[in-house]
Amino acid sequence: MSGRISSESYEIDTFHKDGLVTLHNVLTEEEVSEIQELFDRFLNREITVPGKDFCDMSKPFGIPFEDWSIVNCMLPTRYHPPFQNNIFERITAGIVKQIHPNIEMSKDYDQFLNKRPGKGDAVFAWHQDMGYWPNPKALGVEETATCTFSLAIDDSEEANGCLRYVPGSGLSKTLRKHAPLASSRDEGHALTIEIDESKGDIVKLAPCKRGSITVHDEWVVHGSSGNECPDRQRRTYVLAYRPKAVVEAERKLGFTHSHNDTVNWDTFDDGEERKK
Numbered sequence: 001m002s003g004r005i006s007s008e009s010y011e012i013d014t015f016h017k018d019g020l021v022t023l024h025n026v027l028t029e030e031e032v033s034e035i036q037e038l039f040d041r042f043l044n045r046e047i048t049v050p051g052k053d054f055c056d057m058s059k060p061f062g063i064p065f066e067d068w069s070i071v072n073c074m075l076p077t078r079y080h081p082p083f084q085n086n087i088f089e090r091i092t093a094g095i096v097k098q099i100h101p102n103i104e105m106s107k108d109y110d111q112f113l114n115k116r117p118g119k120g121d122a123v124f125a126w127h128q129d130m131g132y133w134p135n136p137k138a139l140g141v142e143e144t145a146t147c148t149f150s151l152a153i154d155d156s157e158e159a160n161g162c163l164r165y166v167p168g169s170g171l172s173k174t175l176r177k178h179a180p181l182a183s184s185r186d187e188g189h190a191l192t193i194e195i196d197e198s199k200g201d202i203v204k205l206a207p208c209k210r211g212s213i214t215v216h217d218e219w220v221v222h223g224s225s226g227n228e229c230p231d232r233q234r235r236t237y238v239l240a241y242r243p244k245a246v247v248e249a250e251r252k253l254g255f256t257h258s259h260n261d262t263v264n265w266d267t268f269d270d271g272e273e274r275k276k
Contacts, residue, residue, distance in 0.1 A: 020167070095215070
């Protein structure tokens with residue numbers, strides 16, 4: 001599956017076995033540069049993103065912008081509609097059909113992330129994506145298949161905080177116990193879980209060159225360290241696909257992945273009860 005869209009079975013197998021795979025040289029330099037130009041307009045606040053959808057993912061809400069470490073912009077195609085159906089969307093829509101050929105997958109959300117230079121605290125704590133989302137019982141679904149594509153706008157490596165993950169940690173499709181990184185989910189969005197190498201949690205890095213992408217599923221344990229580089233950013237464009245039935249059920253509950261949702265899943269303890 002390297003290059004544009006081809007069908008390399010070993011890469012698909014790696015995704016299903018490890019929960020994460022890296023696909024190399026998916027976008028051209030010209031294509032990445034075009035996305036980067038718009039990305040930076042969001043980062044510079046030239047394009048307005050309301051409320052909590054423009055925030056620091058590593059700190060409590062309300063921290064001054066100049067003190068942010070991870071600049072997070074949720075749902076850029078919502079706030080800048082001309083960006084819809086961009087080249088990354090078109091390419092990933094083809095790849096996701098190869099990974100899940102028997103499931104009708106739909107775009108669920110998109111996101112811009114930037115780890116600012118020299119921000120050692122620009123850490124994404126260990127987590128499973130399912131820890132952030134309504135559970136299957138709340139949605140009334142069984143299939144939760146997810147492909148989250150992360151496009152490297154900058155070379156991503158250990159020094160500037162590339163992805164790290166525990167291969168195979170999601171095979172059981174079991175949600176580990178998550179806790180708020182802040183004192184509560186009202187103060188900050190981020191969650192964290194414990195990693196225990198004595199119980200088989202072997203950590204692997206997922207470096208990614210500009211124009212390449214990582215793809216991970218909904219259950220794999222993953223996170224990333226801070227950006228220790230004084231003069232290098234780590235900008236990432238995230239785009240997630242889930243079954244059409246899941247996306248429709250989320251929207252019915254009022255869950256759109258916006259931190260501004262009136263129905264704020266961050267504060268829900270029991271999704272099944274909330275559905276009643």
